[in-house]
Amino acid sequence: MSVYPIILSQTMFTHRDNLHYPFEERGLQFGDGVYEVIRIYNGSYYLLQEHVDRLFRSAEAIKLVLPFSKNEITNLLLDLLERNNMSEDGKVYLQSTRGSAPRDHTFPKNVEANVYAYVQDLPRNKKNLENGVSAITRHDSRWDYCYIKSLNLLPNVLAKQEAKENGSFEAIFHKDGLVTECSSSNVYLVKDGEIHTHPASNGILHGCVRMRVEQFSADLSLPFVENSFSVDDIADADELFLSSSTAEVMPIVSVDGTKIGNGQPGKITRQLQEAYEKDANIIRHTV
Incomplete structure (x- = not known):
């Protein structure tokens, strides 16, 4: 897959083997850019417009002028799927940087942003979705502007690696004892029928799937409470789950070696999983 990535700043489709990355590139040298990961089911995008909108919000937040309109990028991304004959489950990685220029901390003048996108296969993780x-x-040692989906991900990478080394799927971040989000997902606590999650402030990424979880909760008449819960609250949670474009709505059944509830995915998590699958028009998962 991703045989024909696109370099959007030049409106060019090219084979991946022909790609050359400039050594003086702002994303490479400064992390000076933003990105999106967009889910594909059965050859169709899920939440495409939401991701494009967030890309433009992130770009505006770092004073990055994108060389295309929302409609132009959307159409190019649709063309990307067609050129790659994408008909299965996958994802698109979309990135924009401030461009290629001699290395200097200040913004370069008269340099157009670079925009890249490519497709990858991504089968659903049915076992994890079913078992948790x-x-x-x-x-949480990250900067104060996590609502920007920037390329500065080293703290996330280190936390995710530590989770893997501990045999876990995710790392749950907290500041002063209050849970913010995970290394690459939003996180939610269920207690007495209510869903609790950190408010959509500058301190977390405003996840596209998070917005859908809030909508699903309203549709199911489940209270969706935007307040910060503590690390200590996790041990008493009835359920815990996370959400992201690649993980979907994923149950968390243990944290730091301690079971959540009875150690099985809970009823409310299951309801939200089913709402997600219906919304994304995908088949119910089975192990």
């Missing part, structure tokens, strides 16, 4: 995953907790 484990997580660890770690201090």
